[in-house]
Amino acid sequence: MLFSDVVAQTTLSNRFRECIKSGNVAHAQLLDGAEGSGALALARAYAQYLHCTDRTEEDSCGKCTSCVAHSKLQHPDLHWAFPFFKKDSSGRSISAPFQTAWREVMLDSAYIGQEEWLAKIGADKKQLFISVDEALEINRKLRLKAFHSGYKVLIFWLPETMRVDTANKLLKLIEEPTDNTVILFVSQNSDKLLATILSRLQRFKVPRLSDEDAASGLAKIAGLTLEQAMGLVHVTEGNITAAKRLAKASSETPDLELFSAWMRACWARNAESMMMQANDFAAQGREAQKSFITYALHMVRQCIVGNYGATSLVRLTSGEAVFLSKFQKFIHHQNVVKITSLLEAAHKDITGNVNSKIVFMDLSVQIHMLLRKEAA
Ligand SMILES: [Zn+2]
Secondary structure: OOHHHOOOOHHHHHHHHHHHHOOOOOOEEEEEOOOOOOHHHHHHHHHHHHHOOOOOOOOOOOOOHHHHHHHOOOOOOEEEEOOEOOOOOOOOOOOHHHHHHHHHHHHHOOOOOHHHHHHHHOOOHHHOEEOHHHHHHHHHHHHOOOOOOOOEEEEEEOHHHEOHHHHHHHHHHHHOOOOOEEEEEEEOOHHHOOHHHHOOOEEEEOOOOOHHHHHHHHHHHHOOOHHHHHHHHHHHOOOHHHHHHHHHHHOOOOHHHHHHHHHHHHHHOOHHHHHHHHHHHHHOOHHHHHHHHHHHHHHHHHHHHHHOOOHHHOOOOHHHHHHHHHHHHHOOOOOHHHHHHHHHHHHHHHHOOOOHHHHHHHHHHHHHHHHOOOOO
């Protein structure tokens, strides 16, 4: 992956290139950024630039043997660590059986989240972790001699899924690394990292993308028009990964129509219509259901932004703006907190495999009562 393939994040890209050009490469670094910020893409561009034998001031060459190996994710001195699950109770629990799946996911896009990874390997969130066996395996791999003369790089995705005993096994490696070893931790939740690990890392905060940057990046990655991409990143607040997910789900569901019909039924407490919508809702896949709830949350937030006249913060397509101009008066300070937390709880329930028809029906009835609450 080239730096030019990373969406925006030019300040960090510059900084990383400077570190590498000046030979000032810390052996353990943390790229700390929320999902969809591109931290993983940056780590990949960093590793490739470090290995490229013909790099320019700006980027890797894209043509040398190292770059070609990177583009196929087959560079022998690039190692990966990521959370996985134990397939059966026999033998050691290491990532080897998952490396092919990981490579396939990475060849598809560097903008992935836990959801994509879970779906790829057929796991659920509770199962994912990085085992002690894997920590020992990482120690072993990084103590081997490099294949080429340069650096051995480990990109370590979601180190926050390490348990304490795993982390402890890596402390020595982080403290006293072998020669020319670079570990790039890519975290979405660095608060969960052990303080003993955190204190040994050179930390870089990867900021959220602006909507404009995220939209032009997403348009390119997902083959959308800029307007489509803008509509999606508004909903996900600049998170490219979630926007890609939404694009996939919303190619099946016209969210605005569904949302406006739903809100009308809730307002009227039209039981028949609510029931039909609950059936339709339950008939979709879990991902589409979650996307719809995310969309509903976005619309509710936009009502509040609109109510307070903060038009510069409003993120809407023209169709949404027309709908909300009539609807936003029903969302106000008396009900917004409750409605938001109901939607968030529904999202959680759907993730947790609760019966989605019941979740939706229950949500509809509660939202009816809250919509009928007068603004004081
Ligand atoms: Zn190269």
